[in-house]
Amino acid sequence: MTRKKLIAGNWKMNLTLSEAMDLAEELVRRIGSVTDVDTAIAPNFTVLYPISEIISKSNIKLSGQNLHEEQKGAFTGETSAKMLTAVGAQMVIIGHSERRKIYGEGDVLINRKITAALAEGLVPIVCVGEDLSQREAGRAEDIVKAQVEGAFSGMDAKTISRTVLAYEPVWAIGTGKTATPDQAQDMHRCIRELLLNSYDKNVANNMRILYGGSVTPDNAHGLMTQPDIDGALVGGASLKADSFEGIVKYQAGA
Ligand code: PEP
Numbered sequence: 001m002t003r004k005k006l007i008a009g010n011w012k013m014n015l016t017l018s019e020a021m022d023l024a025e026e027l028v029r030r031i032g033s034v035t036d037v038d039t040a041i042a043p044n045f046t047v048l049y050p051i052s053e054i055i056s057k058s059n060i061k062l063s064g065q066n067l068h069e070e071q072k073g074a075f076t077g078e079t080s081a082k083m084l085t086a087v088g089a090q091m092v093i094i095g096h097s098e099r100r101k102i103y104g105e106g107d108v109l110i111n112r113k114i115t116a117a118l119a120e121g122l123v124p125i126v127c128v129g130e131d132l133s134q135r136e137a138g139r140a141e142d143i144v145k146a147q148v149e150g151a152f153s154g155m156d157a158k159t160i161s162r163t164v165l166a167y168e169p170v171w172a173i174g175t176g177k178t179a180t181p182d183q184a185q186d187m188h189r190c191i192r193e194l195l196l197n198s199y200d201k202n203v204a205n206n207m208r209i210l211y212g213g214s215v216t217p218d219n220a221h222g223l224m225t226q227p228d229i230d231g232a233l234v235g236g237a238s239l240k241a242d243s244f245e246g247i248v249k250y251q252a253g254a
Pocket of ligand 1: 010168172173174175176212213214215233234235236237
């Protein structure tokens with residue numbers, strides 16, 4: 001079975017309209033026709049539509065960084081799944097550790113957001129990962145397993161197979177401390193085993209599990225060539241066209 005790699009850039013709360021448009025144009029030039037891996041970018045909500053127009057004729061997909069779990073209504077400051085698809089988004093990041101930690105999002109809410117995204121045809125990129133104290137206490141696998149089970153609670157195998165997982169150890173996000181390829185592979189294998197035991201072989205074999213946490217062009221090859229790592233969710237290095245290109249083209253860095 002082959003799982004096509006997905007390299008997704010999370011721009012977070014960075015880049016004004018003109019900066020974002022410049023970066024998107026540069027990315028179209030550099031990686032817009034790449035087909036051996038899937039690529040996606042998740043710009044801030046305010047620039048989704050112009051970026052959608054810029055990348056529309058390229059292979060780069062558009063992702064939201066978050067969404068609200070309800071379809072519409074009196075939720076000041078929030079964005080629905082339908083609003084994302086209306087501007088061309090095909091994916092949405094859900095449960096990023098910054099949302100969990102800063103905004104207190106938990107598994108029940110994340111589960112509802114996944115349902116809302118799938119109902120509109122968005123591919124959720126569901127983030128899980130332990131923090132440093134949990135890893136040091138030897139609880140990393142239990143924490144990640146509980147997050148995966150919580151995110152997918154009540155969903156059947158067919159539903160789950162429409163999602164992407166991203167394992168992002170919190171201690172590696174934006175810190176420059178990357179998990180070693182072996183550390184990351186161990187957790188990815190553990191997640192795949194969980195999918196096999198809790199759901200079925202198809203889900204386990206076909207689910208793309210991305211790694212995220214200080215991925216750069218220098219470490220991408222080592223990580224991406226692990227058997228259970230199916231791509232990367234990239235923060236800081238996605239804000240520069242050359243470094244994102246270097247990760248997308250990690251095979252050249254062999
Ligand atoms: C992220 O925030 O998802 C992330 C992986 O960030 P960075 O690549 O900067 O560690």
